[in-house]
Amino acid sequence: xxxxxxxxxxxxxxxxxxxxxxxxxxxxxxxxxxxxxxxxxxxxxxxxxxxxxxxxxxxxxxxxxxxxxxxxxxxxxxxxxxxxxxxxxxxxxxxxxxxxxxxxxxxxxxxxxxxxxxxxxxxxxxxxxxxxxxxxxxxxxxxxxxxxxxxxxxxxxxxxxxxxxxxxxxxxxxxxxxxxxxxxxxxxxxxxxxxxxxxxxxxxxxxxxxxxxxxxxxxxxxxxxxxxxxxxxxxxxxxxxxxxxxxxx
Amino acid sequence: xxxxxxxxxxxxxxxxxxxxxxxxxxxxxxxxxxxxxxxxxxxxxxxxxxxxxxxxxxxxxxxxxxxxxxxxxxxxxxxxxxxxxxxxxxxxxxxxxxxxxxxxxxxxxxxxxxxxxxxxxxxxxxxxxxxxxxxxxxxxxxxxxxxxxxxxxxxxxxxxxxxxxxxxxxxxxxxxxxxxxxxxxxxxxxxxxxxxxxxxxxxxxxxxxxxxxxxxxxxxxx
Numbered sequence: 001x002x003x004x005x006x007x008x009x010x011x012x013x014x015x016x017x018x019x020x021x022x023x024x025x026x027x028x029x030x031x032x033x034x035x036x037x038x039x040x041x042x043x044x045x046x047x048x049x050x051x052x053x054x055x056x057x058x059x060x061x062x063x064x065x066x067x068x069x070x071x072x073x074x075x076x077x078x079x080x081x082x083x084x085x086x087x088x089x090x091x092x093x094x095x096x097x098x099x100x101x102x103x104x105x106x107x108x109x110x111x112x113x114x115x116x117x118x119x120x121x122x123x124x125x126x127x128x129x130x131x132x133x134x135x136x137x138x139x140x141x142x143x144x145x146x147x148x149x150x151x152x153x154x155x156x157x158x159x160x161x162x163x164x165x166x167x168x169x170x171x172x173x174x175x176x177x178x179x180x181x182x183x184x185x186x187x188x189x190x191x192x193x194x195x196x197x198x199x200x201x202x203x204x205x206x207x208x209x210x211x212x213x214x215x216x217x218x219x220x221x222x223x224x225x226x227x228x229x230x231x232x233x234x235x236x237x238x239x240x241x242x243x244x245x246x247x248x249x
Numbered sequence: 250x251x252x253x254x255x256x257x258x259x260x261x262x263x264x265x266x267x268x269x270x271x272x273x274x275x276x277x278x279x280x281x282x283x284x285x286x287x288x289x290x291x292x293x294x295x296x297x298x299x300x301x302x303x304x305x306x307x308x309x310x311x312x313x314x315x316x317x318x319x320x321x322x323x324x325x326x327x328x329x330x331x332x333x334x335x336x337x338x339x340x341x342x343x344x345x346x347x348x349x350x351x352x353x354x355x356x357x358x359x360x361x362x363x364x365x366x367x368x369x370x371x372x373x374x375x376x377x378x379x380x381x382x383x384x385x386x387x388x389x390x391x392x393x394x395x396x397x398x399x400x401x402x403x404x405x406x407x408x409x410x411x412x413x414x415x416x417x418x419x420x421x422x423x424x425x426x427x428x429x430x431x432x433x434x435x436x437x438x439x440x441x442x443x444x445x446x447x448x449x450x451x452x453x454x455x456x457x458x459x460x461x462x463x464x465x466x467x468x469x470x471x
Binding site for chain 2: 085137140141143144147148151152157160161164165167168169171172175176179180182183
């Protein structure tokens with residue numbers, strides 16, 4: 001039993017996680033650069049301009065991946081937070097905390113690029129479109145999570161308290177999303193929605209996929225790096241930290 | 250068990266009645282905020298009317314939020330909250346009782362004073378009745394969700410400001426549904442869908458949030 005496959009639980013031990021992530025981060029960082037380079041080249045040079053929106057649609061290659069990441073990372077953060085809260089796994093707490101800033105960054109970028117995209121297509125930077133509004137609220141949820149984490153000095157308590165908040169938040173996200181959508185259709189007679197993509201060309205789809213992968217690689221690299229630092233701070237009195245610090249030149 | 254809960258409810262209500270200024274401050278805040286809006290946007294009755302549902306609801310959200318800090322902080326300071334954690338009854342039910350008391354002290358007065366303010370903003374009688382109904386369904390949700398935030402910010406520096414950041418995004422659904430109900434009637438549609446969803450939200454919050462609040466209290470008083 002024990003010697004079959006990879007023992008995943010090994011990596012919940014901080015020292016093992018620290019070593020493994022240290023080895024993985026350069027790879028993820030390299031993949032990030034490579035995929036972004038390919039994706040941006042395809043998106044900005046190879047892909048043909050849209051017949052309606054011209055070149056301005058190209059912001060989709062940033063906008064859509066960041067929006068996906070923003071939403072997905074919140075769920076991931078809540079899952080880690082729940083694991084940390086229920087099974088008291090320290091690494092899960094660290095990961096949840098490490099994900100939050102990256103998720104907030106992606107959500108912010110999605111809003112920012114959405115505003116920049118809205119200007120040429122809708123004529124205004126901001127409309128109270130259902131998607132924009134729910135992304136804005138998602139950003140607020142991230143900010144609340146990070147603010148609560150920062151406000152509590154005791155790390156263990158901070159992790160547990162913000163885990164409760166993340167879980168309450170993740171239950172609320174669909175409710176908020178649907179209520180915002182409903183509100184939007186009620187309040188705006190001729191609601192402006194993101195123009196429905198007419199059967200996306202293959203090159204666009206592939207580019208979008210590459211950009212999304214690149215965003216993933218970036219998120220993994222940055223989150224792991226942040227988790228390592230958090231881990232060092234938490235465990236600064238542990239022996240494995242002392243050992244590894246002494247190894248360094 | 251029922252006896253314990255009733256005793257807790259009575260205690261909270263008596264404490265609140267001995268210091269009525271606490272509850273009255275919240276009502277005062279609600280009235281003042283709503284009264285300031287016409288000064289800001291102009292006295293045009295039709296415009297105020299169209300603005301009324303949103304203004305009233307946002308003011309109710311803010312008033313509830315300001316009252317939340319008091320939900321646990323007094324008990325926390327004099328130590329009775331820690332005693333409450335030792336009571337053999339399920340903490341979720343105790344928390345629910347405290348939240349009900351909080352709603353009776355702060356939420357219900359908001360509902361009762363709201364017709365006056367709605368009248369000031371030029372709503373018609375049938376709209377006012379509906380607004381009260383929506384508020385009656387919505388303010389318990391505000392108290393219930395707010396209790397989670399109050400527990401999470403217990404004993405923190407600047408907890409009052411932090412609670413706004415934690416709780417206000419979660420207040421979006423009741424705000425939309427509550428203001429939407431009045432809005433629907435103003436435009437000649439039925440508010441039934443809004444009210445049903447608001448009721449569903451209340452039941453859901455009633456069922457779920459006390460346990461989250463209880464978990465938060467256990468963490469913060471650890």
